[in-house]
Amino acid sequence: MVTPAKISDDPLPPARIVSIEGEPLSIGLREPFVIATGRMDVTRAVLVRAVAEDTTGRRAVGFGEAAALPPVTFEDQPDLLARIALASRGLRDARLANLEDATAATRRTLPDSAVARAGVETAIVDAWARLGDVPLWRVLRREHVLKREARPASMFTDITLPISEANHMAALARRHRAAGFTCFKVKVGRDWRADRASLRAVAAAVPDARFRLDANAGFTADDALALMDGVLSDGLVIECYEQPCATDDLDGMAVVTARATMPVVADESFRGAADLDRLLAAGAASAVNLKLAKLGGPLTSLALARRARGAGLRLMAGAMVETRVGLLAMAHVVAALGGVDWVDLDTAFLLADDPFEGGWTVSGSRIDLTGEPGLGVRPR
Numbered sequence: 001m002v003t004p005a006k007i008s009d010d011p012l013p014p015a016r017i018v019s020i021e022g023e024p025l026s027i028g029l030r031e032p033f034v035i036a037t038g039r040m041d042v043t044r045a046v047l048v049r050a051v052a053e054d055t056t057g058r059r060a061v062g063f064g065e066a067a068a069l070p071p072v073t074f075e076d077q078p079d080l081l082a083r084i085a086l087a088s089r090g091l092r093d094a095r096l097a098n099l100e101d102a103t104a105a106t107r108r109t110l111p112d113s114a115v116a117r118a119g120v121e122t123a124i125v126d127a128w129a130r131l132g133d134v135p136l137w138r139v140l141r142r143e144h145v146l147k148r149e150a151r152p153a154s155m156f157t158d159i160t161l162p163i164s165e166a167n168h169m170a171a172l173a174r175r176h177r178a179a180g181f182t183c184f185k186v187k188v189g190r191d192w193r194a195d196r197a198s199l200r201a202v203a204a205a206v207p208d209a210r211f212r213l214d215a216n217a218g219f220t221a222d223d224a225l226a227l228m229d230g231v232l233s234d235g236l237v238i239e240c241y242e243q244p245c246a247t248d249d250l251d252g253m254a255v256v257t258a259r260a261t262m263p264v265v266a267d268e269s270f271r272g273a274a275d276l277d278r279l280l281a282a283g284a285a286s287a288v289n290l291k292l293a294k295l296g297g298p299l300t301s302l303a304l305a306r307r308a309r310g311a312g313l314r315l316m317a318g319a320m321v322e323t324r325v326g327l328l329a330m331a332h333v334v335a336a337l338g339g340v341d342w343v344d345l346d347t348a349f350l351l352a353d354d355p356f357e358g359g360w361t362v363s364g365s366r367i368d369l370t371g372e373p374g375l376g377v378r379p380r
């Protein structure tokens, strides 16, 4: 009897976790990040460093970002540092035989924080992929045993315009356009008339602009639709409308979804599998925004993305206010999915400093993964 060639489900070399450590990752923003529900001037994240060792004693270091964005996340930086320090004891010497072990270990030691799990799970799978000498996205696809060539993956991101005075938003947009961005994710949701005026100013400043609106849960359904009707009658090209209504206002989200002429993306209303079921049952979105910090890491995000896509939803890949480390982790999920409808992985370009190197090359709005093992990123 001939045994068919097996596509291995556990293609990485068996390994164990040697250590997990977290340190503050506080990087200033060039512009205050103002959204409907809050403001950030400095990132409030934790950089997670995982050391993994294979059976020959070879070691690799992996990185992950646990990105707090209060009040979007209930976690804040001191809380994340404490949780990760505590979890590191339970993770030491954990055995890694297949990918699900990384998820199981983080769920066991960090049951109550998706943000902390995101940083730790990313660092573990990054270290492990580096031991296996393959880019993380190929590990996530579980195809690297048969296809070893490191074809680079590319994607185009939008750039975010936080809520500000209309003329200032227009000036920022003009600067981004000169740097190669044509697609703007515009934060709205405080006052639809002011938002409409800002969008008009940006459209006048950048005539070829395309827009993704993000209300960050700030509107009633009526106000959300008033803004939509206004900007469409102004002639703006709107690719999608993210989280128009409050997190728990699925009725409002459903009203907007039914009437909108563009896809409606659930972000704050989509934090995991149970939310996905609720959104589908209520018809409260036609797309979901994937973020590692909400969903608990790259493996969980990939599984939920496949479920959402299977149910007919479109996908956005986003992040909190994250550095290159967190954005790369999501970019590898995008590559593993073979692309998504909208990539929103721009926050590293909004920071005053980038303390990392490797993993990607960026040209304007285009991101190319380098094909280095794991995430390929390292502190400078």
Ligand SMILES: [Mg+2]
Binding pocket: 214, 216, 242, 243, 267, 268, 289
């Ligand atoms: Mg959002």
